[in-house]
Amino acid sequence: MMRGDRRGLKITQGVDRREAMRWPVSVLIAVKESRFCFQDVRLVEISRLGCRIETGFLLAPGMETVVRLPGFKPLAARVVWSNRDAAGLQFLEQLHPGVVNHIINLPTPEQQAEWRPLSALR
Numbered sequence: 001m002m003r004g005d006r007r008g009l010k011i012t013q014g015v016d017r018r019e020a021m022r023w024p025v026s027v028l029i030a031v032k033e034s035r036f037c038f039q040d041v042r043l044v045e046i047s048r049l050g051c052r053i054e055t056g057f058l059l060a061p062g063m064e065t066v067v068r069l070p071g072f073k074p075l076a077a078r079v080v081w082s083n084r085d086a087a088g089l090q091f092l093e094q095l096h097p098g099v100v101n102h103i104i105n106l107p108t109p110e111q112q113a114e115w116r117p118l119s120a121l122r
Contacts, residue, residue, distance in 0.1 A: 039057065055086060057084065
């Protein structure tokens with residue numbers, strides 16, 4: 001059974017043996033794909049220990065990479081699994097709960113697209 005959170009994002013229900021609570025999100029971030037290249041991806045799930053991203057390209061399982069979350073310094077991560085649509089990353093250092101809280105409360109790209117400049121409010 002699936003249900004949604006306050007932003008309409010899907011929360012999967014069932015047995016989960018993970019060490020940290022996972023939160024659904026929809027945030028644009030960047031991930032280091034190769035030695036010199038960062039790619040924009042969508043962060044769709046986050047916990048203190050790692051995240052799931054929608055990629056559109058393969059990342060080699062086991063490779064170390066870097067994730068850029070909005071408002072924070074780049075984070076080192078390891079690719080746990082990957083297919084052409086998504087990847088699971090494990091952070092090399094656990095995130096502080098405040099960082100996770102900040103990320104899960106960011107507006108989605110769709111919400112940001114609806115924003116109007118202050119000058120339009122006059």
